[in-house]
Amino acid sequence: MMRIDKCLAHLGYGTRKDVKKIIRSGIVSINGVICTKEDFKFDEENDELSIDGVNVLYSKYVYIMLNKPQGVISATEDGLHETVLNCIQDSTKGLFPVGRLDIDTEGLCLISNDGQLAHDLLSPKKHVAKTYYVEISNPLTSEHIKLLESGITIDGDELCKPANVKILTDNSLELTIMEGKFHQVKRMMIACDSEVTYLKRLTIGSLVLDSELELGEWRYLTDQELESLKQ
Ligand code: URA
Numbered sequence: 104m105m106r107i108d109k110c111l112a113h114l115g116y117g118t119r120k121d122v123k124k125i126i127r128s129g130i131v132s133i134n135g136v137i138c139t140k141e142d143f144k145f146d147e148e149n150d151e152l153s154i155d156g157v158n159v160l161y162s163k164y165v166y167i168m169l170n171k172p173q174g175v176i177s178a179t180e181d182g183l184h185e186t187v188l189n190c191i192q193d194s195t196k197g198l199f200p201v202g203r204l205d206i207d208t209e210g211l212c213l214i215s216n217d218g219q220l221a222h223d224l225l226s227p228k229k230h231v232a233k234t235y236y237v238e239i240s241n242p243l244t245s246e247h248i249k250l251l252e253s254g255i256t257i258d259g260d261e262l263c264k265p266a267n268v269k270i271l272t273d274n275s276l277e278l279t280i281m282e283g284k285f286h287q288v289k290r291m292m293i294a295c296d297s298e299v300t301y302l303k304r305l306t307i308g309s310l311v312l313d314s315e316l317e318l319g320e321w322r323y324l325t326d327q328e329l330e331s332l333k334q
Contacts, residue, residue: 107131108141110152110161115194130155164217165195166329169321170312171212171304177203187212191321201225202233202283202307210236210304211312214321220333224307230264230281231308235288238301242273247295251278257290266291277305308332 111122111131125131126141132153133145145152147161169190171177176184177200187200197216202225204212215221224231243251251266267279278288289299305312309331316322324332 104144105147105161106141107133107138107143107145110145110147111154113163113196114159114161115196116154125154164220165193165198165215166217166220166324166332167191167193167198167214167321168310168313168316168324168328169212169214170316170318171204171209172318173207173209175319176206177212187214190319204304205286205289205302208302208304209318210302211307211310212304213307213310224332225283227282232267232279232281232306233283233304233308234267234277234279234306236275236301236303236305237278237288237292237299238275239292239297240274240300241297243268243270243276243295243297247297251291251295255291255294257284257287257294261290263287263291274300279306309334 107126108119108122111125112119116122116125123141127139129137129139131138133150152159152161169187171187174184175190176186178186179188179199180186188198191214195216198214201213201215201221223229248268251268254265255263257263264281269277271277280287288302292299310328313322
């Protein structure tokens, strides 16, 4: 059971004061009955909540995949640039990007308010694989590929875990890494005497970027995607 004002605040309908106003205005109904009391308790899992005639689904946790475009920052707030949260139309409180993509990196960005899932996916101990599509300035040699596959040293002294390399063309590859060091893919390519010219994340663990999503488009994860991501 949950208080209606708390529920609306969680769903992003504004401050406590805003929410109180909304409830008192008589546009909130529960199981078809108008509710004007902000301390009214209801069963948020089973009761039918509607606001201004529109049914609203409550869930504590929200999981979103965004096809992040370039120029957008993986942060919750930024004074200068658009953030990944500005790209989505879900105002649930406490949403954040799970892991960071550089401003010029495109592709799969997971957004959630589930701290436990974020911790599990980002923990270096869990070795969650992330696959990137990478375009590079100079082709990799077979020596470079061997180094990447056995664990390349970046910036002179930082050892990476073995990566998976799938060469596509002279200037493009898919790279799968099990960790998330700062600018890792770019630094790995520099260590191979090359440079990233385009970078796109394709997967995080079992989660695959939906090819139907254009740049800047987003959708909620399916139950199936969420279940396998949590395993
Ligand atoms: N590696 C990078 O260098 N940049 C990213 O955005 C992600 C991985």
